[in-house]
Amino acid sequence: xxxxxxxxxxxxxxxxxxxxxxxxxxxxxxxxxxxxxxxxxxxxxxxxxxxxxxxxxxxxxxxxxxxxxxxxxxxxxxxxxxxxxxxxxxxxxxxxxxxxxxxxxxxxxxxxxxxxxxxxxxxxxxxxxxxxxxxxxxxxxxxxxxxxxxxxxxxxxxxxxxxxxxxxxxxxxxxxxxxxxxxxxxxxxxxxxxxxxxxxxxxxxxxxxxxxxxxxxxxxxxxxxxxxxxxxxxxxxxxxxxxxxxxxxxxxxxxxxxxxxxxxxxxxxxxxxxxxxxxxxxxxxxxxxxxxxxxxxxxxxxxxxxxxxxxxxxxxxxxxxxxxxxxxxxxxxxxxxxxxxxxxxxxxxxxxxxxxxxxxxxxxxxxxxxxxxxxxxxxxxxxxxxxxxxxxxxxxxxxxxxxxxxxxxxxxxxxxxxx
Numbered sequence: 001x002x003x004x005x006x007x008x009x010x011x012x013x014x015x016x017x018x019x020x021x022x023x024x025x026x027x028x029x030x031x032x033x034x035x036x037x038x039x040x041x042x043x044x045x046x047x048x049x050x051x052x053x054x055x056x057x058x059x060x061x062x063x064x065x066x067x068x069x070x071x072x073x074x075x076x077x078x079x080x081x082x083x084x085x086x087x088x089x090x091x092x093x094x095x096x097x098x099x100x101x102x103x104x105x106x107x108x109x110x111x112x113x114x115x116x117x118x119x120x121x122x123x124x125x126x127x128x129x130x131x132x133x134x135x136x137x138x139x140x141x142x143x144x145x146x147x148x149x150x151x152x153x154x155x156x157x158x159x160x161x162x163x164x165x166x167x168x169x170x171x172x173x174x175x176x177x178x179x180x181x182x183x184x185x186x187x188x189x190x191x192x193x194x195x196x197x198x199x200x201x202x203x204x205x206x207x208x209x210x211x212x213x214x215x216x217x218x219x220x221x222x223x224x225x226x227x228x229x230x231x232x233x234x235x236x237x238x239x240x241x242x243x244x245x246x247x248x249x250x251x252x253x254x255x256x257x258x259x260x261x262x263x264x265x266x267x268x269x270x271x272x273x274x275x276x277x278x279x280x281x282x283x284x285x286x287x288x289x290x291x292x293x294x295x296x297x298x299x300x301x302x303x304x305x306x307x308x309x310x311x312x313x314x315x316x317x318x319x320x321x322x323x324x325x326x327x328x329x330x331x332x333x334x335x336x337x338x339x340x341x342x343x344x345x346x347x348x349x350x351x352x353x354x355x356x357x358x359x360x361x362x363x364x365x366x367x368x369x370x371x372x373x374x375x376x377x378x379x380x381x382x383x384x385x386x387x388x389x390x391x392x393x394x395x396x397x398x399x400x401x402x403x404x405x406x407x408x409x410x411x412x413x414x415x416x417x418x419x
Contacts, residue, residue: 032056032057032058033055033056034053034054034055034056036051036052036053036054037051037052038050038051038052039052039070044107044111046107046110047107048072049072050070050071050072050075051070051071051072052068052069052070052071053068053069054066054067054068054069055067055068064082064083065080065081065082066079066080066081066082066083067080068080068081073100073103074099074100074102074103074104075097075098075099075100075104076097076098076099077094077097078094078095078096079092079093079094079097080092080093081093081135084135084136089134089135089136090134090135090136091132091133091134091135092132092133092134092135092142093131093132094130094131094132094144095129095130095131096128096129096130097128097129097130098126098127098128099127099128099129100124100126100127101123101124101125101127101148101151102122102123102124102125105123113236114235114236114237117155117279118155118157118158118279118280119157120155120156120157121154121155122152122153122154122155123151123152123153124150124151124152124153125148125149125150125151125152125165126148126149126150126151127146127147127148128146128147128148128149129144129145129146130144130145131143131144131145131171131173133173139175140173141173141174141175142172142173143170143171143172143173144170144171144172144173144178145169145170145171146167146168146169146171147166147168147169148165148166148167149166150164150165151164151165151166151167152165153165154191158279159191159192159194160190160191160192160193161190161191162187162189162190162191162200163187163188163189163190164186164187164188164189165185165186165187165188167183167184167185167186168183168184169181169183169184170182170183172206179206179210180204180206180212181205181206182203182204182205183202183203183204183205183212184201184202184203184204185200185201185202185203185204186199186200186201186202187200188200190219194257195221195222195257196221197219197220197221197226198219198220198221199219199220200217200218200219201216201217201218201219202214202216202217203216203217204233209234210234210235210236211232211233211234211235212232212235213230213231213232213233214228214230214231214232214233214242215230216230217242221249222246222249222250222253222254223248223249223250223252223253223268224246224247224248224249224250224268224270225246225247225248226244226245226246226249227244227245227246228240228242228243228244228245228275229242229243229244230242237278237279237280238278238279239277239278239279240275240276240277240278241275242274242275243272243273243274243275244272244273244274244275245271245272246269246270246271246272246273247270248268248270248293249268249269249270250267251265251266251267251268251269251298251300251353252264252265252266255300259303260303261302261303262300262302262303263301263302263303263304263347264300264301264350265298265299265300265301266296266297266298266299266300267292267293267296267297267298267353268293268295268296268298269290269291269292269293269298269356270290270291270293271288271289271290271291272288272289273287273288273289273358274287274288287357287358287359288357288358288359289357290356290357290358292353292354292355292356297352298352298353298356299350299351299352299353299380300350300351300353300375300377301347301348301349301351302344302345302346302347302351303347304345304346304347305345305346306342306345307345308345309341309342309344309345309389310338310341310342310345313335313337313338313341314338315334315335336385337385337386340379340385340386341386341389344386344389349379349380350379350380351377351378351379351380351389352377352378352379352380353375353376354375354376354377354378354388355374355375355376356373356374356375357373357374357375358372358373358374359372372392373391373392374390374391374392375390375391376388376389376391377389377391
């Protein structure tokens, strides 16, 4: 990140001379003074100049202490450091340093080499840094604590946003390189593809190559709790390959996402969903294993779709072929399933869900399929003529918009010869 380049330089550049990088052989005379000016980094495109001020004061029997401050739009930095003396390294103490994330995030990710962010990505919040350590020449070591409060982030093109973002991290500085040792992320409200989630919590530790091991990630959504199995995250190309375990998810919450398909739903589900997501490509293919909670039977009512089930189920069933013409009416009988199927397709008769399966697909241009839901259900109450109905629901475009409702194996009908 950009700060990993700035901090080592600030250790000896803010007071304006190159002699700070050279150890002295003994205690310096009791010098005091004040320096001020502007500091520029022309090799970093887009980086503004810093107004700086340094107060020099002696340290008895040791070296000089420099109290340095630097300011730029959206940044207030304070650094206290001493010069190396003999074999003893210099010391540094940072803080409190305040950074406006909205002013600095884009420049920081460019310097970090992150290129996978969408063009409309936004990020805001207040970042605070404190820490201390040692330094010699251009090499600095030590520990830092970072916190971000009042954070927001999001991308309209990718249909997600985060509010109430807070980050607390312990950082290590070794060989002038900042490494995240551990981090804790909390988000009050998270919206993804029309789904509102709350109380998001993520805990991570540093891994090789600047990546992170996400040890804990969980959130409250859809009336239940969802937790991801551990996975490795690369900040240079953010992506998630994991499995989500969920429980207590309310079917009523899911029904609200597909009003064109369902008008009502009750019950709870639990299970596992594979997650394949990247910041560059969005949601990738995946599937789910879902169980219906035995303590909360699942029922759904379809949105009114005349002909959905009765299109291939006529009111009367003829026994003669079509070439018999009008005679077919004399040799026909009422279809015992027709009236029940019509009540189902109009949402008048609820369905008791027995099996439920979900597959995810990448969103694509022109409304490509992004979600496929298959479920088998029986009519609530008596099922003497219609044994089971199997549905195949395709969701196109954003996950909160159903553009097409398809149907496979429209109805499995059982006739009772005694009636």
